[in-house]
Amino acid sequence: MNVLRAKNVSEAIRMQKETNGYFLAGGTYSMVEINSERFDPDCLIDLSLCPELYGIREEEASVHIGALTTFTELEKSELIGRLFPALQKAAAEVGGPQVRNRGTVGGNICAASPAADAATPLLALDATVVAVGVNGERKIPIRKLFLAPRKTCLTPDEVVTEIILPKTGSRSGFIKVGKRNALAVSSINMAVSAVITDGKLTDVRVAAGSCAPTPRLCPRTAACLLADGLNAVPTAQEILMEEISPIDDRWATAEYRRMVAKNMLSALMQEMMEEKA
Amino acid sequence: MAKLIGTGMKRVDAPDKARGVAKYAGDYAAENMLHACLVRSEHAHAKILDIDTSALPEGAYCFTAKDLACNVIPFIFNDQPALAEEKVRFYGEAIAVVAADTLEAARAAAKTVKVTYELLPAVLDGEAALAPDAEKVHEQGNICGEFHRGKGDPDVAFERCALVLEDMFEVPPQEHAYLEPEAAYTYIDEKGRLCLYSSTQNAFLDKTGLCQVLGLGADQVVSRAATIGGGFGGKDGHTIQIFPAVVTQKTGRPCRMTFTRKENLQASFKRHAARAWAKMGFDENGKIIAFKGKIIFDTGAYAAYGPSVLSLGSEHFAGPYLIENTQIDGYLSYTNNTPASAMRGFGAPQGCFGSEIFMSKAARILGIDPLEIRRRNVLREGDLGAIGQRMDHSVGLLESINKFEESDFWKKAKADTSGEYGYGVAAGCLSSGFGKGVNDRATVTVEKTADGYTVYCGLVDIGQGSETALVMLASESLDVEPEKIRMVMADTELTDDCSSTAASRSVYIAGNALLEAVKEIKKGKDKGVGHAVFPENELDSFGVHTLYGFIVQGAKVKIDPVSGAVNVLEVHNVTEAGRILNPVSVAGQMFGGIVMSTGYAISEGIHYRNGVAMEDSFASYVIPTSVDAPHITSENIEAYEPTGPYGVKGIAEAPTVAIAAAIANAVMQAVPDAHIHTLPLDRTEILRHYKKEGGVR
Ligand SMILES: Cc1cc2nc3c(=O)[nH]c(=O)nc-3n(C[C@H](O)[C@H](O)[C@H](O)COP(=O)(O)OP(=O)(O)OC[C@H]3O[C@@H](n4cnc5c(N)ncnc54)[C@H](O)[C@@H]3O)c2cc1C
Numbered sequence: 008m009n010v011l012r013a014k015n016v017s018e019a020i021r022m023q024k025e026t027n028g029y030f031l032a033g034g035t036y037s038m039v040e041i042n043s044e045r046f047d048p049d050c051l052i053d054l055s056l057c058p059e060l061y062g063i064r065e066e067e068a069s070v071h072i073g074a075l076t077t078f079t080e081l082e083k084s085e086l087i088g089r090l091f092p093a094l095q096k097a098a099a100e101v102g103g104p105q106v107r108n109r110g111t112v113g114g115n116i117c118a119a120s121p122a123a124d125a126a127t128p129l130l131a132l133d134a135t136v137v138a139v140g141v142n143g144e145r146k147i148p149i150r151k152l153f154l155a156p157r158k159t160c161l162t163p164d165e166v167v168t169e170i171i172l173p174k175t176g177s178r179s180g181f182i183k184v185g186k187r188n189a190l191a192v193s194s195i196n197m198a199v200s201a202v203i204t205d206g207k208l209t210d211v212r213v214a215a216g217s218c219a220p221t222p223r224l225c226p227r228t229a230a231c232l233l234a235d236g237l238n239a240v241p242t243a244q245e246i247l248m249e250e251i252s253p254i255d256d257r258w259a260t261a262e263y264r265r266m267v268a269k270n271m272l273s274a275l276m277q278e279m280m281e282e283k284a
Numbered sequence: 285m286a287k288l289i290g291t292g293m294k295r296v297d298a299p300d301k302a303r304g305v306a307k308y309a310g311d312y313a314a315e316n317m318l319h320a321c322l323v324r325s326e327h328a329h330a331k332i333l334d335i336d337t338s339a340l341p342e343g344a345y346c347f348t349a350k351d352l353a354c355n356v357i358p359f360i361f362n363d364q365p366a367l368a369e370e371k372v373r374f375y376g377e378a379i380a381v382v383a384a385d386t387l388e389a390a391r392a393a394a395k396t397v398k399v400t401y402e403l404l405p406a407v408l409d410g411e412a413a414l415a416p417d418a419e420k421v422h423e424q425g426n427i428c429g430e431f432h433r434g435k436g437d438p439d440v441a442f443e444r445c446a447l448v449l450e451d452m453f454e455v456p457p458q459e460h461a462y463l464e465p466e467a468a469y470t471y472i473d474e475k476g477r478l479c480l481y482s483s484t485q486n487a488f489l490d491k492t493g494l495c496q497v498l499g500l501g502a503d504q505v506v507s508r509a510a511t512i513g514g515g516f517g518g519k520d521g522h523t524i525q526i527f528p529a530v531v532t533q534k535t536g537r538p539c540r541m542t543f544t545r546k547e548n549l550q551a552s553f554k555r556h557a558a559r560a561w562a563k564m565g566f567d568e569n570g571k572i573i574a575f576k577g578k579i580i581f582d583t584g585a586y587a588a589y590g591p592s593v594l595s596l597g598s599e600h601f602a603g604p605y606l607i608e609n610t611q612i613d614g615y616l617s618y619t620n621n622t623p624a625s626a627m628r629g630f631g632a633p634q635g636c637f638g639s640e641i642f643m644s645k646a647a648r649i650l651g652i653d654p655l656e657i658r659r660r661n662v663l664r665e666g667d668l669g670a671i672g673q674r675m676d677h678s679v680g681l682l683e684s685i686n687k688f689e690e691s692d693f694w695k696k697a698k699a700d701t702s703g704e705y706g707y708g709v710a711a712g713c714l715s716s717g718f719g720k721g722v723n724d725r726a727t728v729t730v731e732k733t734a735d736g737y738t739v740y741c742g743l744v745d746i747g748q749g750s751e752t753a754l755v756m757l758a759s760e761s762l763d764v765e766p767e768k769i770r771m772v773m774a775d776t777e778l779t780d781d782c783s784s785t786a787a788s789r790s791v792y793i794a795g796n797a798l799l800e801a802v803k804e805i806k807k808g809k810d811k812g813v814g815h816a817v818f819p820e821n822e823l824d825s826f827g828v829h830t831l832y833g834f835i836v837q838g839a840k841v842k843i844d845p846v847s848g849a850v851n852v853l854e855v856h857n858v859t860e861a862g863r864i865l866n867p868v869s870v871a872g873q874m875f876g877g878i879v880m881s882t883g884y885a886i887s888e889g890i891h892y893r894n895g896v897a898m899e900d901s902f903a904s905y906v907i908p909t910s911v912d913a914p915h916i917t918s919e920n921i922e923a924y925e926p927t928g929p930y931g932v933k934g935i936a937e938a939p940t941v942a943i944a945a946a947i948a949n950a951v952m953q954a955v956p957d958a959h960i961h962t963l964p965l966d967r968t969e970i971l972r973h974y975k976k977e978g979g980v981r
Contacts, residue, residue, distance in 0.1 A: 043546070043901070103909070184847040186887045186906040257891060257898040263968045270846040270971070 009050045016059050016166050023164045026050040032114035035106050074113025074167045093128035093179035093198040100183045103190045113167045119159045122193040126222035128181050130214035131198035132172050140165035153221035177202045180275045184267050193217045194259035197271040208236050218253035218264045225250045240276050244269045288756045289930050292868030296752045309483045309510040312469035314538040319387040320531050323380040323397045325372035328620040328895025330401035337397050344384040344393035347530045353499025357522040358492050361587040366497045366526045373585035375895045376551030383531040406620040406895045410582030413617040421618040428583050429591040429616035431598040433671040436609030441574035445565030453638035455963045456889030458555035461907050464513025465548045466524040471538035481510040485520035487774040488781040498533050509774035515746035517626030518553045520784050550897045555627035556581040558634035564642045570650050570657040574609035575602040579635050581616050588625035590616050595827035597631020602670035603639040604681050604713040605661040610670045620895045629940035640710040640945030658711050659685050673823045678925040680860025681834045687921050688836040693856035708949025709838040712942030715829030716788040716934030717818040724818035727780035728797035732810040736768030742782035743790045744774040748936050749869040750790040757795050761802040788934030795929030833935040834860040837943050841950040848971035850886050857918040863931030864920045874918040877939025883907045885944040887964050
């Protein structure tokens with residue numbers, strides 16, 4: 008196996024075309040796949056020398072998160088904590104300290120696990136994914152990114168450069184449930200984001216992970232909450248249980264996932280409504 | 285000369301392990317060494333029609349059953365081949381050993397070996413296996429063992445009980461999860477002998493196995509334990525030793541093999557899964573009047589230590605209580621699941637899970653304190669245990685309960701009216717020694733050297749600290765500094781066979797032999813050879829024990845209202861182990877056993893799909909991390925076992941016996957309506973009955 012190191016994004020794209028290789032960010036997903044013989048690439052293209060992929064940048068109406076931003080950086084960022092608490096909380100609950108130090112937000116969404124912990128808050132926060140490839144740049148709403156387990160709409164030559172989050176003034180929250188309190192694959196996770204003006208919800212997004220083939224939004228649940236706020240939670244819970252499509256696997260049963268999803272929704276709504284504006 | 289007994293003397297093996305210089309089996313290497321791996325069965329149950337090795341690359345070797353002198357692993361039942369020949373009985377069973385110059389080359393070569401199978405229906409449930417029309421795993425049928433024993437007349441006695449509890453309990457297979465996976469290294473020495481270094485709990489049994497399977501004489505094989513990174517019962521018996529040995533025998537070249545974690549999880553020994561039906565009757569004062577239990581252990585494809593697990597598990601099923609009327613029926617079934625064998629607690633945790641849940645349930649229903657109900661039923665010295673065995677050694681359960689009651693943990697538990705936490709207790713005992721009718725003895729030699737003494741002992745320090753304990757005993761009895769004692773352990777050339785490092789017996793039996801050897805030295809000899817024989821119970825029942833260690837444990841839990849997850853916040857433990865040789869070592873055993881069994885209670889377990897373990901890595905086989913393990917406190921009571929070295933008893937396994945039940949009892953205090961009868965504790969059931977369902981806190 009060859010490992011090439013790209014000095015910038017355009018070199019990475021060119022190397023990919025020449026070798027048909029795979030991009031490598033923190034390696035916390037790819038290396039596990041390689042070591043367990045589920046993935047056998049001829050060539051890896053390390054992105055870690057590409058300066059364009061680093062940093063969290065605030066603009067007038069949005070925040071730009073470089074694809075190589077690690078979970079530790081997200082967790083420690085005052086800006087992320089203030090504007091996007093759901094993302095901060097998700098980052099803080101990924102794996103253990105070692106994985107958070109190496110694992111990147113770009114790698115998390117590109118790996119496209121149904122249980123990806125950053126994907127759920129990014130969906131709830133209405134993120135846009137910026138990808139650059141041979142044919143130039145594309146801006147992809149994250150809700151269109153995931154196609155199937157471990158499959159995104161990116162072409163092999165496309166590098167995710169950054170993730171853009173709109174500053175909407177929303178409150179947000181995230182809950183993850185795994186089989187233990189650290190180093191756990193999410194049996195189910197959920198993020199909710201809501202803009203609350205004078206106690207009224209004006210914009211709501213609910214996203215769930217590990218209860219469908221991809222992390223996904225639950226628009227019907229959100230619409231129900233939008234109409235009637237906290238009072239609508241019991242109805243929204245019923246809708247949510249139909250809107251998700253969990254299965255039985257080694258992480259949890261479908262029945263358990265439904266029960267927990269229901270609890271998560273009410274706990275997150277409660278938490279956001281109680282939070283001081 | 286400082287007195288060492290009762291001090292927390294530092295581990296003699298710690299510096300080498302901390303500095304990374306301790307040599308584990310997988311660290312051995314030599315020029316010209318071959319790396320080996322296995323061709324394993326891809327099915328749980330199938331006939332082998334053909335093994336095609338024609339595509340094997342040049343430079344690689346492949347050995348199958350045909351290359352063995354005798355394809356039977358010598359063990360209790362002699363039912364397991366070293367390499368599957370006519371049929372495979374579990375997923376991952378070894379079929380062929382492949383070796384090459386590098387591990388990569390060996391693995392690539394193994395993939396070229398094509399096995400053709402004819403699939404057979406697989407038997408995947410220990411209870412279903414016993415049905416008369418079940419598919420047969422072995423020709424003689426699926427009943428691998430039975431145990432029937434009791435006293436009095438429980439059926440009549442139940443009639444006069446104020447309370448009778450009855451339920452079915454189910455517990456999954458558990459993995460030992462030692463840090464060091466199975467590994468072995470073999471080579472031919474300058475005398476032409478086949479030498480083995482392995483990660484093992486019994487170097488002598490390994491030698492017997494090599495001699496038989498490879499057709500070698502006793503003087504042609506030397507077996508030694510390398511440094512061991514944990515055993516817990518899982519490295520006692522046939523695991524990996526034979527495979528590199530075949531390669532070395534056939535090629536003359538050194539060979540090394542280490543299992544991957546996936547191989548370890550999917551194909552190595554497990555704790556037996558079990559299903560148990562228990563019925564327990566009490567009078568209005570909480571006195572147990574009768575106990576009736578039936579338990580089925582799933583031993584998987586081969587017996588291994590299953591027959592002994594069956595008898596020990598049955599013996600301990602009813603708990604450490606005086607019960608006049610008992611009937612215990614145990615069954616051991618063959619299935620096409622991964623073979624189960626020894627694991628710390630050896631069958632006791634499976635049955636005690638149910639009986640200790642009953643003790644707390646009865647206390648709640650009868651309005652008696654959960655410690656008090658246990659106190660009213662304790663076994664005392666001289667009493668007859670559940671299968672009629674006399675308790676003729678130190679029995680410190682009552683004292684342990686009393687000490688537990690005085691603990692800060694329990695006082696705080698009693699005073700806590702917040703309603704936020706659940707508290708539960710459980711008590712247990714675990715036998716030490718192999719039991720009646722099993723040859724349980726040790727021979728230890730002490731030799732005077734120029735600057736101290738060398739102690740030769742056939743047992744292994746698998747990480748539990750027996751080496752340190754024996755150094756302490758030698759140093760104390762010879763009245764020299766511990767630095768003057770050199771230990772040689774588990775070497776078939778230099779030490780005597782002391783059988784398995786198992787059954788919480790090492791310090792007791794080897795300690796006694798050591799003290800006998802020291803007596804010879806004290807008579808002025810340069811070399812003393814000491815023998816010790818484990819005492820046996822007078823009861824005429826094969827495998828019954830006579831010496832037990834006792835524990836009382838309590839757990840504090842918090843239920844997560846969203847997920848139903850059980851967070852075990854605190855565990856308090858009280859131990860009776862005779863005199864405490866090294867309190868730091870004992871605490872280490874207690875802490876380790878408690879964490880191990882907290883995992884058993886809350887998150888561990890193997891699920892088979894068509895006989896294939898779905899948990900194939902430590903991502904899916906979920907053991908507790910530092911943030912899941914409880915805060916543990918542990919105390920010992922002062923006791924003395926007259927037959928033990930300096931009054932010591934074995935205690936390494938006892939902490940695993942009752943803690944899952946203590947945690948379950950705590951959960952039932954928090955969620956009284958939940959039907960708790962399975963492990964790992966069922967979050968779905970807990971959520972269903974959690975008082976604030978809907979989950980906002
Ligand atoms: C012990 C352990 C615990 C874990 N715990 C969690 C957890 O709790 N939650 C969780 O969600 N995940 C967890 N993971 C999975 C993994 O750490 C995360 O998914 C992580 O975000 C992956 O990022 P990475 O940078 O390491 O990705 P890599 O392994 O480097 O890459 C992952 C995939 O994304 C592609 N890729 C990476 N960056 C780009 C880019 N900029 N453009 C295009 N393609 C790219 C790669 O080609 C590869 O296919 C865990 C992993 C381990 C080993």
